[in-house]
Amino acid sequence: MNSVFFIRVFVASIGVGISLSLLSNLVVLRNFAFAGLGITHSLLGGLGLGFLLGISPTVSTIVTALRVGFLISILTLKGRLTEQTAVGIIFPVFMAGGIIALFFADKYSSDLLGYLFGNPLLITKSGLMILAIFTVVVILWLWAFFKELMFMAFDMELAKASGIKVNLHHILFMLILAVAVAIASKLVGIILVSSLLVFPGATGLMIASDYRAMFLLSLLFGLCATVGGLYLAIVINLPPGATIVLLAGIIFLIILAAKRVLRMVKGAA
């Protein structure tokens, strides 16, 4: 492995860290963790289809993610199903479809394991370009519609009554969330990527004074987890996806413990 490869994967870890950390704030504030988990597991359907039809798994997982994101939005916006129920219906169906497709593809390759558990070797030059463009899109989208997204996170009905196009913003959020996990799954893996949609936001929320601080803190914690986790994985020779997620969990626990100790010290004083 050469230095170009290392630069490529570290840049990818920065892209994944930025996009997933920013999105994790919305996931946490809107209580969408289960949707994130559901979308990531549904990607197995796209992966299976990709292997079966011999098309790029990147393309098939992104297309599947878009379909899943759209389906969850539509089912929940009609008001007939809660988001939890919609995800609970969609993700097992897509996952089962993926398992059957993989059975017929008869191709349990190392690539498949890479997509499931994360493998930096899967990050190609074009994949990095897609990730970079997507990260810029996420930043611009959040910057442009930050007010609307925060209003919806505070109170959906009040946002609607105030004239915010909540349905449009909800569908856009679900689609961006879906694409984010599809792209990030190469580095972290389908099985574990949803945790990066929770840890940075949840860690930031614990100590943030307001939502702006929460976004900045989540970015810091998310980047520490992705870049630091990848570095540790390379140095100690561990699976990168699992190391990144474990580090994100350790950061969460450290902040939680520090907050409790500070509270105890304040209480004693």
Added chain:
Amino acid sequence: MMEQLISVRDLTVRFGSMIAIESINLDLLEGEFLAIVGPNGGGKTTLLKCILGLLKPTYGEIIFHSKLKQLPVHRRFGYLPQDIPTEGIFPAKAIDIVLMAYWPKLSPFRFPGKREKKSALEMLELMGIKECAYHPYFTLSGGQKQRVQLARALVLEPPVLLLDEPSAGIDVVGQADFYHLIKEMKKEKNMSVFMVTHDVGGIGAFVDRVACLQKRLMCHGGPSVLGDQEVITRLYGKGGQRLSHNNE
């Protein structure tokens, strides 16, 4: 002569086979404080949501005066919902909640500036809670949270204030203070108030007109209808008690 700001005409809302409200005809006049009273499940919130455009009526229509029509949705009404978020994880200060009123009118990439912050602080001062401006919203008391929400609803100086069960979760003294505040704001800002409530106990002294809703509009008139035992019995059943009030 006071003009009709909102005219509800033959309004019917059905959810499947269930009738929520039926054949409602009602006007909100410019500068008046109108209270819609009735029992829980009588269709009050449904009527309010139709006015806000959150629900589509099955039949009938709501006609807005040109003064309202010319305004964008977020400037037509100040809305204080029944279920104001009282518990939650959203990390925001009280002033952030008031500033939310400006968010729908700002174009993408733009955020409230110094002028908006000054107006938000002034509104919190009018509500008597300026000292809470930079406190986390969810650490405030129920009454303070409601005043923050009222400040948000009023900061754009809307021509109509819509209140959905505003006395819920506030003690009796707090309720009287709240209605006094609304009456003062109404006078100061020259706005109309449309309030729905099931609690008729302490509103007589503050409202100009009362309409009684139990799926259909049963009666309407001055606040004195709240003292009519027959009206109260028709609305709330035999358990309803006649209410004395002082219409100052």
